[in-house]
Amino acid sequence: MTGAAHTEYMRGYRAKNRDRLNAHVRANTAKRGRLAAFRSKRLALACDPTAVAARFWSKVDRNGPVPPLHPELGPCHVWTGATDNPGGYGVFWLAGRLVRAHRYAFEMESGPLAEGLFACHHCDNPPCVRRSHLYAGSQAENVRDMVARGRQGGLGHTKAAAS
Numbered sequence: 001m002t003g004a005a006h007t008e009y010m011r012g013y014r015a016k017n018r019d020r021l022n023a024h025v026r027a028n029t030a031k032r033g034r035l036a037a038f039r040s041k042r043l044a045l046a047c048d049p050t051a052v053a054a055r056f057w058s059k060v061d062r063n064g065p066v067p068p069l070h071p072e073l074g075p076c077h078v079w080t081g082a083t084d085n086p087g088g089y090g091v092f093w094l095a096g097r098l099v100r101a102h103r104y105a106f107e108m109e110s111g112p113l114a115e116g117l118f119a120c121h122h123c124d125n126p127p128c129v130r131r132s133h134l135y136a137g138s139q140a141e142n143v144r145d146m147v148a149r150g151r152q153g154g155l156g157h158t159k160a161a162a163s
């Protein structure tokens with residue numbers, strides 16, 4: 001290959017690569033655009049209260065057990081999704097964060113809990129997300145609930161503990 005031919009060849013090579021690079025950049029830009037659209041759609045879905053509530057309640061069994069010590073409360077609405085152990089509380093993905101299901105149920109109906117307050121159970125049943133079975137309590141009340149649960153062994157054993 002003569003020097004002139006080689007120069008010409010390299011010019012063509014660079015031009016060809018530039019085209020390829022440009023095509024690559026264009027394709028990536030389009031891909032990023034699609035990805036951004038997908039992310040914003042997913043985020044919108046994650047932030048849409050109606051969609052979130054529908055997803056939440058699809059994981060709830062409204063025919064749970066009636067609390068033996070508080071039958072007047074009616075049946076528990078039991079979380080059937082994932083739970084965290086050893087607490088046994090339901091957990092729920094919300095916009096990329098894992099939240100306690102019963103706390104979310106409480107806040108969905110009554111607004112955000114004040115700093116230092118917890119969603120506690122009248123029914124002593126950790127996976128229960130029924131709003132009327134929940135109350136806003138302090139850390140002390142939350143711990144007292146857990147101690148009571150430990151002593152009674154939870155809902156399944158309250159009869160034995162009470163007798």
Ligand SMILES: [Zn+2]
Binds near residue numbers: 123129
């Ligand atoms: Zn309950």
